Amino acid sequence: MVGNYSMIRKIKEYAKKENIPIMVDDGIDFLTTFILKKHVSSVLEIGTAIGYSAIMMAMVDPNIRVTTIERDEKRYLEALKNVKEFELEDRITLIYNDALNVRLEEKFDLIFIDAAKAQSIKFFEQFEHNLNDGGAIVTDNLKFHGLVAKKEEEIKSRNLRGLVRKIKNYISFLEENKKYDTEFFDVGDGISVSIKK
Numbered sequence: 001m002v003g004n005y006s007m008i009r010k011i012k013e014y015a016k017k018e019n020i021p022i023m024v025d026d027g028i029d030f031l032t033t034f035i036l037k038k039h040v041s042s043v044l045e046i047g048t049a050i051g052y053s054a055i056m057m058a059m060v061d062p063n064i065r066v067t068t069i070e071r072d073e074k075r076y077l078e079a080l081k082n083v084k085e086f087e088l089e090d091r092i093t094l095i096y097n098d099a100l101n102v103r104l105e106e107k108f109d110l111i112f113i114d115a116a117k118a119q120s121i122k123f124f125e126q127f128e129h130n131l132n133d134g135g136a137i138v139t140d141n142l143k144f145h146g147l148v149a150k151k152e153e154e155i156k157s158r159n160l161r162g163l164v165r166k167i168k169n170y171i172s173f174l175e176e177n178k179k180y181d182t183e184f185f186d187v188g189d190g191i192s193v194s195i196k197k
């Protein structure tokens with residue numbers, strides 16, 4: 001366990017040094033507690049980065065399996081290395097591809113969307129058929145570092161304004177989606193949990 005703790009610290013330090021966005025501590029606590037409480041045993045993650053959240057989710061319980069998708073080769077290779085170091089190759093499946101090109105048959109208890117923030121609706125619609133009845137779709141970064149709460153004119157960059165608009169559209173999409181009960185949590189960078197009715 002001490003070994004695991006220092007390996008996790010190493011992954012977090014690497015992410016910081018290389019400027020790779022990974023879940024913040026209270027976000028990952030929320031996610032792993034949710035997994036534990038809801039007895040989640042299978043997870044599909046969109047956006048592996050270097051495998052940090054996939055490893056943290058798999059470590060909640062030895063019965064949990066995670067499939068995770070990453071389109072950036074360097075990050076995918078780093079995730080592969082990290083998953084091997086944790087000896088989780090039999091429980092974490094890494095897919096190197098753009099998630100929008102991936103079609104899966106398998107069903108999961110939890111789908112965790114943590115990839116390109118402008119494309120969350122697409123990811124949701126593409127993978128919702130992979131969700132078990134009663135399963136949950138969880139999305140991170142709905143506050144987008146506080147920018148979503150700001151007035152548009154306060155955001156100087158045009159690109160960022162566009163991105164924030166898309167995150168707001170995604171929030172409305174979740175609120176209006178009658179097939180799911182969605183709750184929003186002011187934890188980490190803003191997390192939604194959508195439970196399939």
Ligand code: SAM
Binds near residue numbers: 023046053075097
């Ligand atoms: N879930 C990771 C964690 O907390 O450890 C962090 C993921 S990071 C916020 C988002 C990742 O999604 C990036 O590494 C990015 O390359 C990847 N990504 C973005 N769009 C993607 C897509 N369409 N398909 C696959 N990966 C994508």
